[in-house]
Amino acid sequence: DAGVIQSPRHEVTEMGQEVTLRCKPISGHNSLFWYRQTMMRGLELLIYFNNNVPIDDSGMPEDRFSAKMPNASFSTLKIQPSEPRDSAVYFCASSPRRGVTGELFFGEGSRLTVL
Amino acid sequence: AQSVTQLGSHVSVSEGALVLLRCNYSSSVPPYLFWYVQYPNQGLQLLLKYTTGATLVKGINGFEAEFKKSETSFHLTKPSAHMSDAAEYFCAVSDSGGGADGLTFGKGTHLIIQP
Numbered sequence: 410d411a412g413v414i415q416s417p418r419h420e421v422t423e424m425g426q427e428v429t430l431r432c433k434p435i436s437g438h439n440s441l442f443w444y445r446q447t448m449m450r451g452l453e454l455l456i457y458f459n460n461n462v463p464i465d466d467s468g469m470p471e472d473r474f475s476a477k478m479p480n481a482s483f484s485t486l487k488i489q490p491s492e493p494r495d496s497a498v499y500f501c502a503s504s505p506r507r508g509v510t511g512e513l514f515f516g517e518g519s520r521l522t523v524l
Numbered sequence: 525a526q527s528v529t530q531l532g533s534h535v536s537v538s539e540g541a542l543v544l545l546r547c548n549y550s551s552s553v554p555p556y557l558f559w560y561v562q563y564p565n566q567g568l569q570l571l572l573k574y575t576t577g578a579t580l581v582k583g584i585n586g587f588e589a590e591f592k593k594s595e596t597s598f599h600l601t602k603p604s605a606h607m608s609d610a611a612e613y614f615c616a617v618s619d620s621g622g623g624a625d626g627l628t629f630g631k632g633t634h635l636i637i638q639p
Contacts, residue, residue, distance in 0.1 A: 413567070442626055452614065452629040465626065500567055512558070513627060515567030 411435070413516035415501050421522045427489040430519045432501030433482055440504040442513060443476055443486050447497045455499075458484065491523045526551045526617045530630035538638045543587075543602040545633050547615030550596065557598040558616040558627060559589055568614060574598065585609070610637045 414433040422428055434441050442457040456466040458478045466476070473492070478484040488495055498520045502513040531546040549555055556575050560568040572583025579591040585608075589600045598615060612634050616627040 451631040454626045454628075457626050502567075512570050512573060513568075515560075515569065517565070517567045 413501055413503050413514055415499075415516035415519050417519055418517065419520045419522075421524065422491055423524050424492055425490045426523075427487065428491045428495075428521060428523075430486040430499050430501075430521070432484045432486070432516060434484070434501070434503030435514055436482065438503035438505050438514070439481075441478060441484050442502040442504070443484070444500040444502065445497045446500060446518070452500075455486070488521075491521075493523045496521055496523050526555070526628045528615050528617050528628055528630035530613075530615050530633050532633055533631065534634045534636060536636040536638060537605050539607055540604050543600070543605045543609065543635065545600040545613050545615075545635065547589075547598045547600065547630060548596050549598060549615070549617045551617055556618040557589075557591060558618070559583065559587070559598075559600050560614045560616060560629075561585075562612040562614065562632075564611075571600070571613075605635075605637050607637050607639065610635055 413435055416431045440459050443455040445453045445455055453468055455468045456476045457464055461478045461481055474488055476486045498518045500515050500518045502515045504513050527550045529548045535545060537543055558573045559571040561571050562568045571587050572581050572589055574581050574591045582588045587600055587602045589598050591598050612632045614632045615630040618627050
């Protein structure tokens with residue numbers, strides 16, 4: 410079975426450019442999460458969706474970050490404009506059902522470098 | 525609010541020796557606890573989890589962890605380290621009754637296996 414699919418795997422861009430990261434969750438999973446991983450701050454939850462509806466976006470660092478989930482099989486995380494401090498690995502994860510086991514299934518991540 | 529503290533950002537053991545990775549948590553309600561492993565350039569994958577019932581839980585690759593409520597701990601152990609165990613290990617907690625409302629992760633422990 411296909412796992413969580415993220416693209417691109419690597420992105421190098423210049424400060425001020427728009428960045429869009431994409432995620433396809435595991436089919437049938439109802440919850441989707443975006444995490445950011447850095448050396449300094451570890452893994453941070455940015456936002457999560459349940460049944461395509463954003464439930465908690467309190468982890469989104471600032472207005473430059475936005476996330477959408479137009480349908481059950483696709484989500485995007487957008488940064489506009491990007492800054493060097495946004496450089497990190499961004500993970501998407503999905504989970505079968507809310508209120509059950511809490512296990513998350515992670516994608517391989519998108520490594521973003523902002524110059 | 526929930527939190528996780530992993531003692532030791534790096535742990536080094538000899539091949540064949542006992543592995544002990546420490547995790548302490550803070551949660552206002554009975555927690556669900558998890559250990560995830562991350563190999564280089566990959567996403568996180570679940571090693572084991574505690575939800576309810578038996579406090580000693582066994583996971584993949586010979587790892588196990590024991591939930592000790594009195595000590596608010598969930599340490600990860602493996603009797604005999606193997607070179608393939610070298611990776612980053614994350615402890616995580618959910619206090620939403622197990623719901624997939626996002627996990628709070630520790631900063632991670634990098635496990636180094638000496639030949």
